[in-house]
Amino acid sequence: xxxxxxxxxxxxxxxxxxxxxxxxxxxxxxxxxxxxxxxxxxxxxxxxxxxxxxxxxxxxxxxxxxxxxxxxxxxxxxxxxxxxxxxxxxxxxxxxxxxxxxxxxxxxxxxxxxxxxxxxxxxxxxxxxxxxxxxxxxxxxxxxxxxxxxxxxxxxxxxxxxxxxxxxxxxxxxxxxxxxxxxxxxx
Numbered sequence: 001x002x003x004x005x006x007x008x009x010x011x012x013x014x015x016x017x018x019x020x021x022x023x024x025x026x027x028x029x030x031x032x033x034x035x036x037x038x039x040x041x042x043x044x045x046x047x048x049x050x051x052x053x054x055x056x057x058x059x060x061x062x063x064x065x066x067x068x069x070x071x072x073x074x075x076x077x078x079x080x081x082x083x084x085x086x087x088x089x090x091x092x093x094x095x096x097x098x099x100x101x102x103x104x105x106x107x108x109x110x111x112x113x114x115x116x117x118x119x120x121x122x123x124x125x126x127x128x129x130x131x132x133x134x135x136x137x138x139x140x141x142x143x144x145x146x147x148x149x150x151x152x153x154x155x156x157x158x159x160x161x162x163x164x165x166x167x168x169x170x171x172x173x174x175x176x177x178x179x180x181x182x183x184x185x186x187x
Contacts, residue, residue: 019139056081057146059153059167061094066166067116067154072098074165078153080146087134088146090122092153095129099159104131106169107152108145119151147171 024030034044057080063070076094083089092104104126108117119142125133145151149170154163 056172057151057169058172059169061092061153061155061165061167063165065168066160066163068160068162070098070160070164072096072160072164074098074155076155076165076167078167078169080169082143082146083134086138087136088138088142089134090132092122092126092131093129094131094155094165097155097157097164099157101126101155101157102161103154103156105154105156106135107154108142109150116154 021030031045031047036042036044059078061074061076061078063072063074074094074096076092078090078092080091081089090106094101094104101123104122106119106122108119111117120135120137122131122133122135125131142151146169149168151169152166153169154166156162157164
């Protein structure tokens with residue numbers, strides 16, 4: 001590709017990426033090199049990163065949002081962010097469950113009616129009402145779903161195997177007000 005010096009923006013579209021290349025892209029494992037030729041010859045290198053935003057991703061978990069509505073009084077919150085290395089960082093707090101927790105899943109859009117696509121199960125990191133960690137195995141479909149508010153958190157228990165509480169992960173823009181206090185505002 002030849003670039004004219006006066007161009008302010010360089011755009012490139014990588015056609016027909018393989019599944020492996022898409023995983024590398026989502027996990028920030030691809031780099032880009034730009035070689036400048038001429039009198040001021042230079043080479044610029046860098047990792048291709050996921051769009052970094054001032055957005056926090058949150059979900060309010062309740063029985064009313066469960067696939068089969070429950071009214072046990074259980075609830076929770078989930079907070080997500082994209083780490084510098086592209087990992088999806090999560091912190092989930094749940095309380096008031098009617099029986100022991102068996103699964104804490106992050107779910108994508110349904111594949112077919114009645115079939116939910118489970119992205120990952122965070123139950124291994126669950127202890128005393130909290131699940132905390134980093135998810136490193138995302139692909140571009142999950143990153144796009146996160147940025148488009150199309151992911152859900154579902155918490156299943158022995159009593160409610162399809163989920164006792166559930167919530168949609170939604171991006172919230174982080175801003176500072178005039179007093180210098182930090183606040184979250186819904187998009």
